Structure formats: structure tokens, C-alpha cells
Amino acid sequence: MIGKIIAFHSYKGGTGKTLLSINLAATYARKGKNVCLLDLDFRAPSLQARFKTEGNGYWLNDYLNGVCEIQKVLTDLSHLSSGKGKFLVGLANPSTEAIREMSAKDRKWEMRALGRLLSLRNSLLNDMHLDYLILDTSPGLQYSSINAIVAADVALVVTSLDASDIKGTQRMTSELYDLFEKKTGIVVNKVLPDILSSTAGKNFSEHFHNTHNLPVLYTIPCFCDVLRAGGTCIFAEEKPEHAFAKTVEQIARKIEKL
Amino acid sequence: MRQTHSEIATVTLYKSLQGKPIRVLEKIADSLNQLNEKVDVLIELQKHSRGGIVNESLTDVLDVMTLLSLPDHLRKTAVTLCNLGQATAEEIAEQTRRARAVESGYLNQLVLMGYLKKERKGRKAYFYVEKEGPGEK
Numbered sequence: 001m002i003g004k005i006i007a008f009h010s011y012k013g014g015t016g017k018t019l020l021s022i023n024l025a026a027t028y029a030r031k032g033k034n035v036c037l038l039d040l041d042f043r044a045p046s047l048q049a050r051f052k053t054e055g056n057g058y059w060l061n062d063y064l065n066g067v068c069e070i071q072k073v074l075t076d077l078s079h080l081s082s083g084k085g086k087f088l089v090g091l092a093n094p095s096t097e098a099i100r101e102m103s104a105k106d107r108k109w110e111m112r113a114l115g116r117l118l119s120l121r122n123s124l125l126n127d128m129h130l131d132y133l134i135l136d137t138s139p140g141l142q143y144s145s146i147n148a149i150v151a152a153d154v155a156l157v158v159t160s161l162d163a164s165d166i167k168g169t170q171r172m173t174s175e176l177y178d179l180f181e182k183k184t185g186i187v188v189n190k191v192l193p194d195i196l197s198s199t200a201g202k203n204f205s206e207h208f209h210n211t212h213n214l215p216v217l218y219t220i221p222c223f224c225d226v227l228r229a230g231g232t233c234i235f236a237e238e239k240p241e242h243a244f245a246k247t248v249e250q251i252a253r254k255i256e257k258l
Numbered sequence: 259m260r261q262t263h264s265e266i267a268t269v270t271l272y273k274s275l276q277g278k279p280i281r282v283l284e285k286i287a288d289s290l291n292q293l294n295e296k297v298d299v300l301i302e303l304q305k306h307s308r309g310g311i312v313n314e315s316l317t318d319v320l321d322v323m324t325l326l327s328l329p330d331h332l333r334k335t336a337v338t339l340c341n342l343g344q345a346t347a348e349e350i351a352e353q354t355r356r357a358r359a360v361e362s363g364y365l366n367q368l369v370l371m372g373y374l375k376k377e378r379k380g381r382k383a384y385f386y387v388e389k390e391g392p393g394e395k
Contacts, residue, residue: 107319107321107323107324108319108321110321110322111319111320111321111387111388112388114321114322114340115340115343115387115388118340118341118343119343143321143322143323146322146323146326147322150322150325150337150340175326176326179326179330179333180325180333180337181334
């Protein structure tokens with residue numbers, strides 16, 4: 001199997017990129033796939049807090065700065081998975097100083113960062129034989145996010161039903177993903193159950209696709225349990241029978257058909 | 259004019275190779291390829307130079323925002339080169355499924371725009387964005 005790079009992106013923040021990327025990675029690992037999840041949201045890093053790990057002394061910031069190789073950055077969290085697959089994560093440095101430093105990088109640095117992201121296909125997928133590399137990015141048109149999109153095989157764009165979010169997603173689809181000829185799938189997240197049960201909602205994905213001309217991959221209802229857990233539970237691993245975990249499994253299957 | 263020169267060169271070549279037709283054709287193909295690349299460069303130089311003055315030290319940064327601003331045909335070439343790191347026009351053409359001569363033209367155009375660098379190794383021309391040194395910040 002040839003490895004695949006999947007980038008999670010969105011126009012606005014808080015759409016559920018991190019939650020979905022963690023659960024998608026956990027789904028693959030549980031199925032015995034070797035997976036690596038990278039936190040490319042350098043403005044608001046979150047994987048360190050979600051996995052409650054201190055990492056191993058090196059951050060993705062160091063890799064992109066050319067200070068170390070990617071292997072030094074990766075933390076092995078395979079023990080969190082019940083599957084036989086490897087579950088590796090690469091963390092972004094959450095310190096205020098690191099965030100400030102990353103936001104002040106110039107164009108030349110960003111160009112080199114793109115080169116380093118592109119070389120991950122060789123170092124992680126070809127050399128380390130990983131099956132999936134999942135990139136969790138910053139919302140909007142940030143350098144780090146667009147670099148991730150260019151490096152990815154598939155762009156998964158998570159949107160809410162907020163009108164400005166949908167408009168921004170439409171714009172990014174025609175002016176970003178299409179320009180880089182990326183396979184794109186829109187994930188509509190946090191849809192209220194009463195909308196899904198209405199007449200139009202009976203086939204919500206199709207209705208949304210027809211109304212907004214966006215390639216909908218999946219529609220996820222708003223789960224109270226997920227909100228209640230506040231990001232402390234990896235449903236795909238800890239509660240695999242939960243409807244949310246099943247939803248992520250279906251997304252994983254649909255990605256293969258893109 | 260160019261054709262006349264080519265014809266003269268071909269006759270000279272034919273005589274020097276004592277009538278070995280396949281070798282002659284190979285030499286002609288090589289020469290035409292080289293000529294093609296040179297003509298591409300000259301055309302681009304003419305397009306971009308003002309009053310014949312060309313700024314040879316022109317360099318710019320090929321970051322993602324620049325990639326977005328490029329016309330579609332050049333973006334495809336540039337992204338393919340970014341993925342390969344370093345490549346000949348032929349290697350790019352294999353990926354983009356466009357003609358080698360077309361890619362050669364686009365690559366030379368990107369060199370003239372200051373986004374790419376070009377290096378000759380023997381008869382082959384290699385294009386690259388930047389040769390990365392260790393620990394660059």
C-alpha cells in the first residue's frame with residue numbers, strides 16, 4: 001500500500017479539525033495501520049494538551065527550522081491504541097515565545113518549510129513505511145496551512161453551518177484546493193439533529209452539495225457526548241461503539257474512494 | 259535563417275561521421291534539443307528585458323503565496339519541481355504529461371522570473387528551487 005497524506009483544514013476556527021484528525025488517526029491505528037499525526041497549528045497548538053504528553057524535547061518547530069530530523073520529533077503513542085499499528089505524533093511547541101517566533105517567519109523560511117513538509121513523503125511514508133500521515137492545520141489562509149495542503153494528497157475541509165464559514169469554504173475550494181489540483185472532501189460538522197431530521201435533512205449531504213456546490217464527503221451531527229467530553233476522550237479508541245466513532249470510521253472509508 | 263544553419267551543420271556532421279545514419283540522427287536530435295532550450299531562453303530574455311538590459315541577479319522566493327499567484331501552467335511546473343526537489347525538464351514532463359520542450363520553456367521562464375535556479379551537468383540541465391544547507395533558519 002502506498003501511504004497517504006491527509007490534511008485537515010477549515011476556514012474558521014473551532015470547526016472540529018483537531019477532534020476529527022485525532023479520531024481518524026486513532027481509527028487507522030486501531031485497524032492496524034501505521035499512522036502519524038502532526039500538529040501544524042503553530043498559532044494554537046493543541047495535541048500536547050490533548051495527549052497529555054511532554055513530547056521528547058524536540059518540536060515540529062525544530063524540524064521546520066532545520067534543527068533536527070523528523071524522527072527526533074515523533075512521540076510514540078502506540079500504547080494508547082488497541083490495534084497493532086504504530087501511532088506516532090509530532091507536536092507543535094505551545095509556548096508563547098514559540099508561537100510568537102513562528103508567526104514572525106519570513107517568506108524564505110516558509111519556502112524552506114514547504115520543502116521540509118514535502119520531504120516527509122519520503123521520510124515517513126517511503127522510509128518508515130507509514131500508511132497515513134495526518135496533518136492538523138491552522139484555520140484560514142495561513143502559510144503553514146497552505147504548505148500542508150500542497151504537501152497533502154487529500155484535503156478534508158471541516159465546516160460548520162455558519163454562513164460565513166460556508167462562504168469562506170466555497171472561496172477556499174475554488175481559489176486554493178482547486179488551484180493545487182487537490183482531492184477535496186467537505187465535512188459538515190455539528191449539524192443540529194432537528195435539521196438532519198427535517199425534510200431537506202433526510203438527504204442533507206446532497207441538499208448541502210446542491211445548495212452550496214461543495215463536494216460533501218460527510219455530514220456529522222452535533223453529539224452532546226462529544227461536547228461534554230471536552231476533548232479528553234478519543235472516541236475512536238475508548239468508545240468505538242459510539243455513534244461519533246462510527247461516523248469517523250465511515251469518513252475513513254470514504255477517504256479511500258476520493 | 260536557423261534552418262540554413264542547421265542544414266549546413268547537418269552536412270558537416272554527416273561528413274565527419276562518415277555516413278553512419280543512426281549516429282547522425284542522434285547527433286541532430288541532441289543538437290536540436292540544445293538549440294530548442296537556447297531559443298526558449300532567448301525568447302524569455304527578450305520578453306523580460308527592457309531595452310536589452312537584463313538583471314541577471316534577479317531572485318525571488320517561491321513560497322506558497324507566490325505559487326498561488328502564478329498562472330496555472332507555471333504553477334503546475336513549479337509545484338512538480340517542489341515535489342521532486344531537483345529535476346530535468348524531461349523528469350518534470352513525465353509527471354505533468356506535457357511535452358519536454360513545453361516544460362523546458364516553463365522552467366526557463368521560472369528561472370528568469372527568479373524563482374528557480376538552473377545548473378548544467380554535462381549535457382543535462384537541472385532545475386531546483388534551493389539547495390538546502392543544514393540548520394538554516
